[in-house]
Amino acid sequence: MSDTRLGFIGIGLMGDPMTRRLLSAGFDVSVWNRTPAKTRPLLDAGARPATSVAGLVTQVDTLLLCLANTAAVEEVVFGADGVAAHGRPGQLLIDLSSSDPAATRDFAARLEQQCGMRWVDAPVSGGVAGAEAGSLAIMCGGSEADVASARPLLAPLAARITHMGAVGSGQVTKVCNQMIVGCQAAVIAEMVALAEASGVDASQLPEALAGGFADSKPFQILTPRMAASDFDNPAWHLRTLLKDLDMATAQSQRAGSATPMSGLAAQLLRAHASRGHAEHDPATLVEAYRPAASHGSP
Numbered sequence: 001m002s003d004t005r006l007g008f009i010g011i012g013l014m015g016d017p018m019t020r021r022l023l024s025a026g027f028d029v030s031v032w033n034r035t036p037a038k039t040r041p042l043l044d045a046g047a048r049p050a051t052s053v054a055g056l057v058t059q060v061d062t063l064l065l066c067l068a069n070t071a072a073v074e075e076v077v078f079g080a081d082g083v084a085a086h087g088r089p090g091q092l093l094i095d096l097s098s099s100d101p102a103a104t105r106d107f108a109a110r111l112e113q114q115c116g117m118r119w120v121d122a123p124v125s126g127g128v129a130g131a132e133a134g135s136l137a138i139m140c141g142g143s144e145a146d147v148a149s150a151r152p153l154l155a156p157l158a159a160r161i162t163h164m165g166a167v168g169s170g171q172v173t174k175v176c177n178q179m180i181v182g183c184q185a186a187v188i189a190e191m192v193a194l195a196e197a198s199g200v201d202a203s204q205l206p207e208a209l210a211g212g213f214a215d216s217k218p219f220q221i222l223t224p225r226m227a228a229s230d231f232d233n234p235a236w237h238l239r240t241l242l243k244d245l246d247m248a249t250a251q252s253q254r255a256g257s258a259t260p261m262s263g264l265a266a267q268l269l270r271a272h273a274s275r276g277h278a279e280h281d282p283a284t285l286v287e288a289y290r291p292a293a294s295h296g297s298p
Helices: 015-024 036-044 053-058 070-078 101-115 127-133 144-157 169-197 202-209 217-228 238-255 260-277 282-288
Strands: 005-009 028-032 062-065 092-095 118-121 136-141 158-165
Touching (some): 062 070, 092 101, 118 144, 118 169, 127 136, 136 169, 169 217, 260 282
Parallel strands (some): 136 158
Antiparallel strands (some): 118 136
8 A cells, every 4th residue: 555645636427436546556545525425435435534625635645636627626726725725845736637738837836836736737538437447548747756756646547647748738638639539529420410311320330430540439439329319327528528629729829720620629519518418428419410300318
């Protein structure tokens, strides 16, 4: 068992299985979540409870965050009685959330200035299944020393950990990942609807195209769900993918690099979200292209 005391904030779809992996690896893990009920199953699995962010920060060596968006990260870290108010030199914050790269760089500088705590951005790819299996791809931004310190802590979660550069580089890499995923989700929806409208059984597409140039994890995950109109129990939400595409277009403006396909995909997802699908599976995008009479319930 490692003698490094970990704190985990953000017990959601990804945070729960990641915390379980850390507990199974022998880490001492304390947990806090804005909705305390979500931590109870983890307490049964061996996690320690924390009644506040302050209480958590003061009793751990390294803090891991897995939060919904950039605003949530800022609130937890810099809000009243948050991480920055109680952190200390020698502690490390590892942010597993998908957050804005520019904001991440600002947060890291502010946190170190306020309390001496260091920052590694370590967004993940692989979804809930990857979190459960410990097969996530983790892309890190931070100093060589800080990422080296983070590696053994992240090892139970990941098949691959890559140091991409200075703080914020991990978030830029995740934005790149989501540009590909978001654009694929948009065109897969068009493709499934076209196949159906042309009299082709779309459920056979994953087998027919497996191993070819069109094959990919998003294709193999989304196509069967779209073909079957299987939208129950989503492992991810359309709002999350839209948030990431919006970060891509914002980063493109800062960098002066054009992202027309990602911008279009974001607008297609935004239109679908505005029709009540923000909390639904991105697979529901196919409904935007089907004849109205064939629309199923998400």
